[in-house]
Amino acid sequence: MAVPDSIAARRPAATSPPSPTANAKRRPSRPDAAYWLFLLPGTVLFLLVIGGPLLYTGYLSLTRWSGVGEPSFIGLENYRNLLTDEVFWTSFRNTVAMIVAMVVVPTLVGLVLAAVLFDTIGRRFRPRTAAALRAAFYLPQVLPVVVAGIVWGWILRPDGALNGLLDAVGLGALRHDWLGDPGSALPVVMAVMIWVQIGYPVVVFMAALERVNPELYEAAEIDGAGWWRRFRAITLAQIRPETFVVGLTCTIAAMKVFGPIYALTRGGPENATNVPSYFAYFTFFKRLHVGYGSAISMVLTLIIVVVAVLFIGAQNRAERQDGAL
């Protein structure tokens, strides 16, 4: 979702904020009947593919159903069962781990990397060097994440490349079944997700930095500001809108993560890497507890919507504060 979002994020900054909408509001509104027709295909498709199925999942979450015959209505029983389901709580604890691996670490490291690539390498060496390095960080983002997961799954196998590498450098004692051991599986999956995710903030932040006037950095340097002060006073302040966008999109991606878990561990071993979306998939299609799977999905949906609304609210507050300054 990287770039269109950053376009969207940058747009308000690029056009002077209030004028276009304000102008339009002052003008008498035109009869909009002619335009409803244009909204028709989108609305019909939306109701068919998103609205309807979402409501139906909501209904199914109140039933017991194996997918054949008639669902039988059981009220909130599925939700009550969720509260005492160990796997459900594990999967949401793992979501926190995914947020660390896909949001917190990539955003922090991405900020520093983007600033170093842009401020130090881009200016002290050639911009081309910075662009080539950026491409290396970004490459994992281009791939179907399942395929990346399969390559990593092989690397981490007992006879895979990581153990081979440890042998080769004389650390054979550290050989390990990385994904097969409940103790190491989650940290290893987190490391893979950092690898997958890191390029996204780097690219978005570097694009954001190109918007920043280079004279700011030069002036700060002449005034004797060191790298860290320039980073805090200029970089962080200038690219805050992009930081919000990256934070929001990555948090949602982390809460929805499915493909890498499917490819790497299928939630195992012993649910050590299970996440809500895989848990729901498994409950729907392997255990055929459609009602229970629907309840998991509805809880996940609700949490995502709440997080998104909170994020957007915080962003709007921050923008208003900026405007007030």
Next chain:
Amino acid sequence: MAATLAPARRTPPPAHPARRPRQHRGVGRWLVLLLVGAAALVMLVPFAFMLLNAFKSPGDYSANGPLSWPTEFYTTGLRTYWEQVDFPVKLWNSIVISGSVAVLAVIVSLLSAYALGIGRVRGRLWIIGLFLLANMLPQEALVYPLYHFAKEAGLYNSRLAVIIIFTVIQAAFGTYLLASVLGTFPRTLLEAAALDGAGTWRILWRVVLPNVRPTIAVLLVFFFIWTWNEFLIPLVMLIDNQTQTVPVAIATLQGDRLMDAPTTNAGALLSLLPAILFFLIFQRTLARGITAGADK
């Protein structure tokens, strides 16, 4: 979802970095370059492992391990994977699905965004918010009813079902983005066209469309690549060799534990190539689209 594509290389930025006398200060900058360069190399190590083992025979792999240089240039792994999954069919399925979705979703987005951004129909902020939320929904919240309805409608295991579903999911995002772009569309252009007697259709095709073409190009590319990389819904909806996509094919084969390490790597290599190819082909369009989007 966050797996995305952005311009890896921009067209050369405004010339100031080159024109400014380059500062050469100390070894610090070389140290920084060394560190970042090392980190970038670490990022590439998995690809190196994959390449090294994609051309190795299974015997060679079990005898000499994953790090040895292949004793011969072994291409049977690639050929095995190619034939086992009928790779050209998978490639074609992915192209048909992603291509149709990209075009259809752009059309639907443009129509809706026209009503919302230009037509400013009543309640548009709510509608846009709804589309935005729809884009954030976990697909698990939709997948079972979609699977069930598709079965009822005889669309299960058909590419058409996947095309329709992703057209809507991508269009939800496209509508949100295009509506915000069209919200700032110069009203004078629209009024001039209306004075000339152009109706809403004519204005859309003759005035609005030419002006948002760069954004549309970016959306086409993103929709194509996002759909290409989708996994859950294709995994659920497409169950046989004739309909599956490239990522689903390798995942199901791996799930069956039928593949030895060299074939896994050969399959991964084949499955990655199209994505890398698109990246190289499209990065210029993307860079152009992004500047067009940002500078307006």
